Amino acid sequence: MNNWKTLSRTSVGIMITALLVVGCNTSSTAPEEPADGNAGTGAAEQTNEKAPEAAEEVGYPDEITYWVQLNANVAATMKDYGEIAAYKKVAELTGTKVTFQHPPVGQEKDQFNLMIASGELPDVIEYPWAAAPKGADSLIKEGRILRLNELIAEHAPNLTKILDENPDYRKMVTTDEGNIYVMPFIMGDPSLSVVHGPIVREDWLKKLGLEQPTTIAEWEAMLTAFRDGDPNGNGQKDEIPFLFNINDIDLDHLFVGAWGITQDFYQENGTVKYGPIQPEFKEYLATLAKWYKDGLIDPDFATTDGKLKDAKVTGNQLGAFTGYPGSSIGRYIDLMKENPEFSLVGPVYPALEEGGYAMGNYSYPFSGIGAAVSATADNPEQIVKWLDYKYSEEGHFLFNFGIEGESYTMVDGYPTYTDVILKNPDGLPITQAMAKYFTANWSGPFIQDKRYMEQYYQLDQQKQANQNWSQADHSKHLPPLTLTADESSKTASIMNDVKTYRDEMINRFIMGAEPIDNFDKFVSTIENMGIQEAIAARQAALERYNARK
Template sequence: MNRKQKSLQLTLVSATLLAVLATGCSSNGNSNSSGTATSPAPAGTATGTGTAQASPSAADANYPASMTYWVQMNGNAGAIMKTYNEMAAYQEIEKKTGTKVEFQHPPTGQEKDQFNIMLASGNLPDVVEYNFGSTVGLSASQSPDALIKGKQLLRLNELIDQYAPNLSEVLKEHPEFKKMITTDEGNIYVMPFLLGDELLSVVNGPIFRQDWLDKLNLKVPTTIPEWEAVLTAFRDKDPNGNGKQDEIPFFMNLNSDYDLNHLFVGAWGITTDFYNDNGKVKYGPIQPEYKEFLATLARWYKNGLIDKDYASITDAKLKDNKILNNEVGAYSGFAGSGLGRYLTLQKETNPSFSLVGAPYPKLTEGGANPLGQYTNPFTGYGAAISAHAKNPEQIVKWLDYKYGEEGHMLINFGIEGVSYKMENGYPKYTDEIMNNPDKLPMSQAMAKYFQSGWNGPFVQDKRVIEQYYTIPAQREAQKTWFQADHSKQMPSISLNADESSKTASIMNDVKTYRDEMFNKFVMGAEPIENFDKYVKTLEGMEIEEAIKARQAALDRYLSRK
């Protein structure tokens, strides 16, 4: 995928107002825009990204009178409502379209089981909003193509062409999106959730205690050797000032640091999983560079630069305790939950506590740009339509409303004059969101009015996350992390039934063995000299078959039109 694609410069009336509020972030955010209110351009005005579609009246659009809609209840919404019908945006959409929606929310934690039960029974509601990307390659019978062939879900290509002018405009302006949402067999299976700006795909990275760096007169490290030097200083020079050598220089989180954001391993130009090296699929853990990466971590672990308990810490509260108790010098995390939240929690009790987002480290000064965290603009999430729906044309029209001018503003910002006000052409959240009078956290205040705090069948507006990150350190961290290389990111490929059945058990065994040996190498239980033996074991597990399957899937993806 071309990582140089232009960032979308979107105006209020464009049908392609796109962006994302990072999934998993749980902190506040703000953009310090100011000015006087201006009126939006008239509907149908040409903009830099195309021509916006005027929202038709309910009578003219022939929206459905009613529909059933299955969707997981977001946690922030669930804390303050029983159904999305209570959300202000959906109440207003009902007024605009005349459509009464019966939302069906599965019990929290049972979403996947309920999804499987629905498929097995064949008793599907009109609309199913789900992350279909979580099933692709894992269950051949649940792949979108299989569900369409089995007459459980509808192919949407022709319906979108005829009845979804707003989404059609998005796909016309950005053919890379159409490529992403189309399967290898040429099917579009959902009205998609899309990230419209590359900056919004980057939400996680390395974080340092800025006050510790300042106390020791150190700069934010940018290379692997500089990291080692800074972590050593954290270990030896008592930056927390308690007179004890109890600092944890680096708190390591396996899933986040390596599988998610390629921290450290990306300095060697590889990942801990499959990656795309100029169209060739490679598996990072069998590359020679992976041996050097392991050797570096093993040295750091032996020298006390990494938390000795890292392998046994799975509870997020334990991480919170270590960071908030002034023990941790560096870690990785989200700009929201991993940076903004800690700064907010420490503001009163430890005002000197400060954090800074660090760049992903290069291997050496002047070396190649390291790999970093990146989320593909489309990952399989969206709203599918049941093959048993009686009025799919009308349902597509209703879903398309949220990709247009009115729907976009409602689903991203809520009610003008209540949850946001236009200031100099910018939809700025009011105190109802930023300083909720009922003391609701910002994430819950957002959920009360609109859906853009998580995902759904719409395109998210960049201006949401600009305001969600209230603290300058959050916005600066995101910009810093974005400088990493994202060119080797694997697109959202789809394994066919044969590839899936052949490689599912292979990868289960491979990942189990990879994780087991990672810990052994890092902790010194297995000498790094046995790396070649480890690689041969993975080869014996048929890792090459898994690589071939993903190569075939990548080739198909790259040939999509």
């Protein structure tokens, strides 16, 4: 049985005896995380009150410089991560002063690359390392970051216990050359791995007497009814059945997943493939082109940004789109609370045939996000000990729930958010209220707790969407692969060119500017760009991953 799925039956580090480990999406990208409700009240009552061993005894560092991207929810009310209550508490308990360095918003990747190239590095670098050029093994060889295996074994007992009890985690966080390069962010519960999918106006379905669609054919019938049935009731044919978003297709594989492929790399029986050059991709494009021609897709989809999307949803025009349970379903229902009939639902990812399963949004428990220790740090042993605190019982509660008695209380052994989080007295959205206390709704070097997500999704519609989207087929998703420096340098420019061309042509095919009959030419162009070399690199990386011990 998959070890990470059985984590709820093991203890995590020095965490409470039945605590489930979990992680976030990404980027986390989306909010999501692990633990079960059987935690003993006695142990939980000590959370945030029982300090770790004295800093001088265990050797916590006096000071740390810490480079990390600034999450938007933090930026809304604070200037840096040092103002987050969890980090304040850790500073109090460990005696370590942390100076956070945040790159300018929108310049994170460029600033990271410049920093790595310069060699002038802070002590800790938290980053989605899968996006780092050259790969972790090369950065270790070049003296940019440290191999952490021995440091973790000697100075991180909490993380060591987690990795020992969950060998699948250890496999994911270890490179092909056997290096552990970060203190990882881990999603330890399957529910946290699915955070995005199709969203439909539930009240429109009810008004038109429709069930939630489960197949491509049912989606077409539903969108046609949205176009013709006047579900917004204003007597005008102004409904927009579906808003296609090309930026979302790499995230959720909506519709293309019905054909058993993705619009990027995936695997089939151990063989890596690139979706856009498969014959099924032509069928997918032909379907969307037909929908566009028939007025089922927003004619302005290519130029509709977030603000325009908001206007179309709140203007009672848009029938279906893609999004998250929180920032889409929850936020729009709140924005439309003056219209009590307004409701959204997240149906299952549609398959080609009734009873089938399509591919959908999914993230492996570890996706490369974590905190690396730079090779120039003066005190790596102490830094690893300090980072390991986040994997302890107390650290787990701090970074998933915040301060007991302020942001959460224990109710029958369950860490329950207070109104400071759920009904913030200053009117802050729940994500910003959370950010003032902890980091569970994005990521970081800790284990995310699913009980965070269970409370973040306050509406039944959000919880049901997560359950529906989780029914998709995840068997073809690639695990977190590690390209060698040579593979990365040879294929990075190839994939930049391929993706730019792919996105341009998808839009052209859908809008009818490019005939579907030119699909073979599209495939030939991608082939000539070197896609087979990129496929071969990922095939080699997959074989190395499967061979990891």
